[in-house]
Amino acid sequence: MTDLTNRYTYRVTWSEDDQEHVGLCTEFPSLSWLEDTPEAALSGIRNLVRECIEDMLTQDEEIPDPLSAKKYSGKFMVRITPDAHRMLAIQAAEHGVSLNRLVSSKLN
Numbered sequence: 001m002t003d004l005t006n007r008y009t010y011r012v013t014w015s016e017d018d019q020e021h022v023g024l025c026t027e028f029p030s031l032s033w034l035e036d037t038p039e040a041a042l043s044g045i046r047n048l049v050r051e052c053i054e055d056m057l058t059q060d061e062e063i064p065d066p067l068s069a070k071k072y073s074g075k076f077m078v079r080i081t082p083d084a085h086r087m088l089a090i091q092a093a094e095h096g097v098s099l100n101r102l103v104s105s106k107l108n
Contacts, residue, residue, distance in 0.1 A: 005050045007066035012038045012045075025049050027064040078103075 009026040015034065023033040023045030031052060033044030056063050080088075092102040 004063070004066065005046060005053065007068050008049060009067050010042060010045060012041045023048075027066060028052060 008028070011024045011026070012021055013024070014020075015022045018034055020034040020036060021038045021041040023035070023041035023043075025031055025045055025048075028049055031045065031048050033041055033048050035041040035044050053063055088102060089099055092099045095102060097105075
């Protein structure tokens with residue numbers, strides 16, 4: 001179980017409203033942990049996730065897969081306005097690259 005909790009996606013940010021650091025876990029969006037320091041917030045959310053998983057296992061609930069374990073194809077569809085499509089196609093032609101390469105470079 002420890003290995004699984006180590007594979008989740010954690011983030012620590014400042015909460016202006018609470019005037020504390022908040023620890024978050026992407027795979028468990030309903031959980032958060034407030035602390036005075038970022039290190040304590042990270043430790044707190046990791047422990048909370050561990051406890052949540054233990055509880056879910058006792059209740060025979062499905063545990064979220066870590067984002068790190070998912071496979072991504074590298075493809076996704078995006079809908080944009082015809083004007084934006086035209087503008088991007090012109091830019092791609094001016095740069096001598098495909099539309100896909102131009103948009104991909106803008107995302108990096």
